[in-house]
Amino acid sequence: MATQTATQKNPSFVLKEAGKVIYEDRPVPELPSPYDVIVKPRWTGICGSDVHYWVEGRIGHFIVEKPMVLGHESAGIVHAVGDKVKTLKVGDRVAMEPGVPCRRCLRCKDGKYNLCPDMAFAATPPYDGTLARYYTLPEDYCYQLPEHMSLEEGALIEPTAVAVHITKQAGIRPSDTVVVFGAGPVGLLCCAVAKAYGATKIVTVDINEERLKFALDYAATTSFRTARVSAEENAKNMIKECGLGSGADVIIDATGAEPCIQTAIHALRLGGTYVQGGMGKPDITFPIMAMCTKELNLKGSFRYGSGDYQTAVDLVATGRISVKQLISGKVKFDEAEKAFGDVKQGKGIKILIEGPEE
């Protein structure tokens, strides 16, 4: 692909339509309000959702109807600040929270702004993402990185915040036993956050042996590979092999896969808690009788809400969780399409794209 992004004013990596990406020179943004800042994103992680839009052109009822800049897992350097901005100055290094809610609706006022129906979220149609030279955000959606934290680590704050929100929904307490289905970036980070919150036993579950090995090195204490048997049998085997006694206190699903969800419900203890973090098929067969008679607590989890981004920065800044190990590759801006291809093929854990050259 021929590109001259270096000479463009605001080079942007744009999804034209399903399967087709191009580099476009977009207008340089102006500050939308005196409370906003313009950031130059320096590193951006590729997320499964970006790849999904690239391949399918849609996720559920979010449909790409006009060209959209991709990317939402970014950290960058403040380039300009509005008159009313108090806490940031030009040159500050920040993690960029990519979803800005309306701040006015009932859910926003309720403190659950991730449920805002008018959320403007980067790289979710019709809103442009962060894979560009410039990106505007309100001051309070930028989180300063301490000096010892790199911008690469800053880009990993987004999936970390997803994990922080999932574990918040799960209400993990010290000495809980926690099972996490899926050892991709979010599953791994859920293991790490559960560990930071004092969970004693953390079981990572996947079908990929290599991923399980990584998860054990990273944050899990035990691993379990599901077999092609019934969900109830998988659950029974997992409880026995992993020493989960009468079942796990908390189970997080970071896969969205039907057999995982079914196994999870059967592997929970009476009165245990289940959180759905992964997105898969919209409808599945669900063991609702077990849920009823075990009096399980079931919760969904969507993106991140009040305090989650700051908690994620703090967890990394204090060394309670490490995100460096999750970075499996780094590419230049001009190689973004190749990086998307690698993620699609399931290569590596987290690939970062560098911001455009000056």
Ligand SMILES: [Zn+2]
């Ligand atoms: Zn993401």
Ligand SMILES: [Zn+2]
């Ligand atoms: Zn709102």
